[in-house]
Amino acid sequence: MFITPAFAQGAPAGGDMTSLITNLVPFILIFVIMWFLIIRPQQRRVREHQEMIKNVRRGDTVVTSGGIVGKVTRVLEDSSDIEVEIADGVKVKLARANISEVRSKGEPVKA
Structure with a gap:
């Protein structure tokens, strides 16, 4: 009548490679977006300012x-x-x- 805890639990989470990749993809995408929207334009502005000063x-x-x-x-x-x-x-x-x-x-x- 009652379900035992052993049956109620799902399969243990495996540490396979696909779960690692799916966990890392959002972080990689965030870094790529930050690179193109923030870091690259700032480097270009710094380079232009140094050229202007020179x-x-x-x-x-x-x-x-x-x-x-x-x-x-x-x-x-x-x-x-x-x-x-x-x-x-x-x-x-x-x-x-x-x-x-x-x-x-x-x-x-x-x-």
């Missing part, structure tokens, strides 16, 4: 990460610093890494 030259109008807009007056090639004029006669030394945007290109460097 190509800064005298006369460019730049925006710093703090929001200061100024004109590049001197670029030190061997250093990671540039000199930016933020007002008439006010020049500040700025690390290249603090440049967030180059708004307009200036004149080419004269030899």
Whole structure:
């Protein structure tokens, strides 16, 4: 009349390869989606920013990460610093890494 616990239980879960693969497929799909939606575009933006910083030259109008807009007056090639004029006669030394945007290109460097 009563069912014994031995009959009520199903077959023991086997550790076969198909169950392992079916458990890993969602994690692999999530990683692939994250790669294409987040990681790859971020790497592209970082590469473009580094290229922009490398190509800064005298006369460019730049925006710093703090929001200061100024004109590049001197670029030190061997250093990671540039000199930016933020007002008439006010020049500040700025690390290249603090440049967030180059708004307009200036004149080419004269030899």
